[in-house]
Amino acid sequence: MDYLEKGIQYMQDQEYEEAAKQFTQAIEEKPEEPLGYINFGNLLMHMNDLERAARFFEKAIELDESAATAYYGLGNVYYEQGEYAKAMAPFQQAIQYGLEESDAYYMLGLTLLYQEQFKPAMPYLLRATELTPEDEEKMFQYGLCLAQLDMIDEAITTFHRVLELNESHSDAHYNLGVSALFKEEAHLALDHFNKALTIQPDHILASHAKAKVEEALSGHNEE
Template sequence: MTSTQTLDLPKHQVDNQVQKLYQQGNDRAFRGEHERAIAAYTQAIALAPNFVLAYCARGNSWLELRDYRQAQADYQLALKLSPAFAIADGGLARVYYQLGEYQAALVACSRAIQHDPENLEFFHSRALINKKIGDDAGILGDCKFILERQPNDISARWLNSRAHFQMGNYQLAIFNFNQYLNLRSDDFYAHYYRGICYERLGNLEQAAIDLDCAIALADNMAILYRRRGRIRQQLGDYTNAMADYDRAIEIEPQMAQAYANRADIYINRGDYPRALIQCNQAIRFDPQLVSAHYQRGVINTEVGNLHAALADYHRLVQIDPQDINAYIQRSWIYFRHGEYPAVMSDCERVRALDRNSVPGNYLLGVVQSLSGFKQEAIFSFTKVIEIKPSFICALYHRGLLHHDLKNEAKATDDFHLAQATQAQIIDCLAKRDETGLYAEGLALYHMGHPDTAKVILHQAALVAQKLKNTVFYRQIFFTIEALGME
């Protein structure tokens, strides 16, 4: 029977035929026969051009066949016929989602919710869209609505857990991962993320247990071994940590971060040649890997290869011009090369990014003092002391500047405060660099303790020599010679 012959039938018979074709389409779609379903829906639409449900159903089948533009056309036709038809907006949201047009998807989905505010499927769709655009607060709002009505909705529970995790709400994330694992205990990702939550809360033992569970469920995932290795390393179990990093690399030979983690352990052991090999491997696989450049910079600094270290810090600044630590590390190398203008430039950059940076203000003060900018140096050291009153090196340096400017009262106050603070610090000497030792030695000399001053100044010279700080070493040597302490 042709569509023309059908239209000659009484209306109720036409309606019956339309319903029959529509149901036929639904049955075929249910069986996954979407091309045949589309044919049935198309016949129904030919008989009833205003049949909104048929347009939506055909749109659903086009969606399943990944013909997103055809699906979009059908949903838009349905909305033209019935602007408040929530199902059409919901379908349109799914089309935009698949096309990566997430803002358009969000608008369509929110419109669907507006017209049908009790449809949980729409809230779930919007949560997925919000996940794509990074709106974790939006995810939490949608999941809250779903979970209040269906506490065992596993998908909403997972999205809720991940959103809390992304927002740093680790206790709430753990609670939700617990609920999720009650519903699906075999999901290794849930154990993995819960383990990270425990790690970030400082509960390393529980974090290790979760990673053990994750690996028992999926023993071929490199990321799980790398993460467990990191936790074991923090627990001081370097042997098993290294075994985990080795296994991660065995599974995924180009996992750059695992090589950087192995470098950590070698650095901890003082095995710089092997650490350097690991850093080079990490950077070969990921030239943008910040941690590996830092490690290599630290290694080269320790072994006295400052030019190579400087190259890594140059690279770090290129990767991220806002990286404060890279500027600080680079400024210390410039200092040890005697390039004081470059030090000032980097320290000023650090202060522009973080005016309360202790290392940035401190090293700037040191270089300003050595360059004759005494008032500017006093300002920099005062800033350090305001931020960190226990920073004795800054106190000694500021006291020396006051002494040079003939303000003996202020100089004495700074020297005495530095000594009083120092008396409360255990192993203070071991934690100080050449600049702090130099300032302390000179302060002790001015306070009338030449013998102790001589010991400290010689210690400063040895540290400067070890760090290949030639320019500052000469400064210390000349001071020692001028004071008759050769």
């Protein structure tokens, strides 16, 4: 087992100090090899030392401008700092240089989603769900994106897929309720808001929406 393998093992065991020693050894042994810097950057990300992590990823890119995982790491640094516009380019470069992984597409999609660029976000979130169809959170975010684009029927189908993966996903029920209101199906909406509140009694949005629907139905019945 070489220094990198040992370091990764220590990192997985949350023995960060030992991991740092191994990655330092790897860098000293092969200073022109980007993997040592990438792994040290990942370690610093785990330790929430974002500024130093960025420097390690940048050094890896300096050594190999096609180091896809270094771009991905740098994108994550900017994302964690809330710099979504800045995070886009590294995520795009990670994909461009061959990182055909669900997380790369998902993170690029999220950076666009959080900038309310829903239409550009959609294909990336879709690709993320295609690569990992069992990931409920990626499926959910894709559903939110569809809803923002007023693709209500597609959003409903997607939120139902989320519930197939996790029947206790309160936010999926809440968003199905909102979607039902768009289709003027008040009783169905109420059913989903009730389910959301059964799963998560402190779901404020569902509670507020339920009260509004009940008020509207009550007024309608009085007429």
